[in-house]
Amino acid sequence: MNTIEFNNVWKKFKKGEKFNSLRDTIPNFFKGLFLKNDNSIGTLEDKEFWAVKDVNFHIKKGEVVGIIGPNGAGKSTVLKILSGIHIPNKGDMRIYGRLSALIEVTAGFHPELTGRENVYLNGTILGMKKKEIDERLEDIIEFS
The missing domain is CATH 3.40.50.300 (P-loop containing nucleotide triphosphate hydrolases)
Structure with missing residues (x-):
């Protein structure tokens, strides 16, 4: 589909x-x-x-x-x-499903937070639950 x-x-x-x-x-x-x-x-x-x-x-x-x-x-x-x-x-x-748009690569990243903290902050802004972020954290780190 x-x-x-x-x-x-x-x-x-x-x-x-x-x-x-x-x-x-x-x-x-x-x-x-x-x-x-x-x-x-x-x-x-x-x-x-x-x-x-x-x-x-x-x-x-x-x-x-x-x-x-x-x-x-x-x-x-x-x-x-x-x-x-x-x-x-x-x-x-x-x-069909959920779409999260990030047009500018650095949009939403806070310079005073760590990389992990920024992942959780942006994941939350995009509507993800902590459990979802936890499950994907290693993939996100590897991708970055």
Whole structure:
């Protein structure tokens, strides 16, 4: 069974468009919902570009996947769609189970804590129980 499915996903952005706060993001999201029609999904307006265009992949439980490509290929956009930060313009994405997103490698690591303490802190933030962290601790240390 697939754990993650990414089916015909498209995401476009507008150059220069920035959302600095939730107050800015929410109105723009709803504006996009009501002003777009089905014919406009595949077309680009002035200053728009496709960050992700017709991307498909399926990941099975236990698979390890790397997303590689040059700058601007859409790697971070794919991860942000998976984590719910961005919503695709077209296509769909499904996650069966729990997903924990870590976009920045050093995000959430406290410099004054030991490595083990950081593992427990971040595991707890990601919703893991102490028993789960205990069971995976050696694998996490080996991976790091």
